[in-house]
Each structure stands twice: as C-alpha cells, then as structure tokens.
Amino acid sequence: MWVDLQVRQAMERGDFDDLPGQGKPIEDLGVEHDPDWWVKKLVERENIALLPPALGLRKEDAELEARLDAITVEREVRRELEDFNRRVVETRRQLQGGPPVVTAVRDVDAEVAAWTQRRTARIEAQRASRAAAAEASPRELTWWRRRRTRRDRS
Numbered sequence: 001m002w003v004d005l006q007v008r009q010a011m012e013r014g015d016f017d018d019l020p021g022q023g024k025p026i027e028d029l030g031v032e033h034d035p036d037w038w039v040k041k042l043v044e045r046e047n048i049a050l051l052p053p054a055l056g057l058r059k060e061d062a063e064l065e066a067r068l069d070a071i072t073v074e075r076e077v078r079r080e081l082e083d084f085n086r087r088v089v090e091t092r093r094q095l096q097g098g099p100p101v102v103t104a105v106r107d108v109d110a111e112v113a114a115w116t117q118r119r120t121a122r123i124e125a126q127r128a129s130r131a132a133a134a135e136a137s138p139r140e141l142t143w144w145r146r147r148r149t150r151r152d153r154s
Contacts, residue, residue, distance in 0.1 A: 052098035053091045060084065061103045068115050069122070077115050081108045 010016060034040070043050065051059065064084060071077050085105040092101045 053094070053096070054099045054101045054103070057088055057091055057101060057103040064106070065114075065118075068111070069118060071115075072119075074112060074116070077112055078108055081106050081111050 016022075042048070049056070049059070061084075068077050068080060071080065085108070088101065088103050088105050091103075
C-alpha cells in the first residue's frame, strides 16, 4: 500500500514522463529461455560485428586507408601496416574452418608513399581553403593588433 502511494505520487509529479522507452512495447522473453540473451542484446546495442577472422580481415582491409589517413606520424602508419600484415599471416597459418583468407599483405613502403601523397594533398587543400576563407572575410583586428597598428602609425 505504501509503495502504491509512492508510485501514484511520483506519477502525479511527472517523474515518469520522460523515461527512455516510453510508449514502446516491452520485449517478451519468448517461449523458451535463452541463457545468452544478454550477449545478444549487447551485440545488438553496441553494433559489434562477430565475423570469422578471414571476413574481419577483408573488412579491415577495405577500411585501412581511412584508418591510416587519421594517423599523422609515419612511424605509426608503418606500425599499423606491420600489425595488419602480421595478423593476415597469422590468420593464414591457422587451420580453423570458415572462409579462406584471400586478403593480401600490404607493401609497407608503397602504402607509406601513398599515405604521404594523400596527406600532402589534404594539407594543401586545407591551406587553400583557409586562404580563400581569409580573402573572403578579412579578420577583425584584436585589441593587441589595433594597439600595434596605432603605435606604428605614430
């Protein structure tokens, strides 16, 4: 009775108005109980991909250039490529079932050269866009620059 009173008062105050999942149906557990329900919910909620190693490497190979472009130091790019190549070789050596490993190892020096070209082009494009933005709208002088320009005029 006391609990019902507390819930009723909380409802009147509006404590339950903006809860997540409001108005959505409660998912039932189904006919049989699944002991791994929490793992499945975690995978669904966190978008975790559970792929065989060969498919995981294919996916990683497709996204490797974007990951390398986020790195700013050549030493780190080399380390990332060497780690990728090591995992490809290790996966080829394992005799587990699943699809075959068709992902090729990357030539580290060629990939670093391509990364350097992409990075240089990206930096030049950023400089050009900054220069165009600076020409389009002149910067307002800060108080320090205003003071220096007044003093230089005198």
